[in-house]
Amino acid sequence: MEVRAGILLIILGTAIVTFIPRVLPLMILTRFELPEWATRWLSFVPISVMAALVGQELLMNDGEVALTTNTVEILAALPTFLVAIKTKSLLATVVVGILSLMALRFIFI
Structure with missing residues (x-):
């Protein structure tokens, strides 16, 4: 089965767009501790x-x-x-x- 370059770019692009909003906040929020009110609000x-x-x-x-x-x-x-x-x-x-x-x-x- 042959995958065209355009289709491969679409698949990679959607993977990146899905990956960034999930991983970026996790990476940022593990670097520091949230205040108690923010943790309670997020719960x-x-x-x-x-x-x-x-x-x-x-x-x-x-x-x-x-x-x-x-x-x-x-x-x-x-x-x-x-x-x-x-x-x-x-x-x-x-x-x-x-x-x-x-x-x-x-x-x-």
């Missing part, structure tokens, strides 16, 4: 991103707020949220979410 970023992704998936349909079209998913989210809050375990949360959605889809769909 909320993963939770915020996950909440935004899950909230958008549960509450929106085709770019519009639609609470009535995702009823099964919203019902499955309730026990999932409770397990997440109670156990703080990603594995338990994912298992309960999958089982809840499977059971509700089996019953209602």
Whole structure:
């Protein structure tokens, strides 16, 4: 299989563009210690991103707020949220979410 020079440059360019934003902050932030307030602030970023992704998936349909079209998913989210809050375990949360959605889809769909 032959790879043309243009395609190879595109692949290398996308690799560099993907690599730089991931490695550069890591290299810079390992050189010094962040203040306590910055560390505390950054600790909320993963939770915020996950909440935004899950909230958008549960509450929106085709770019519009639609609470009535995702009823099964919203019902499955309730026990999932409770397990997440109670156990703080990603594995338990994912298992309960999958089982809840499977059971509700089996019953209602």
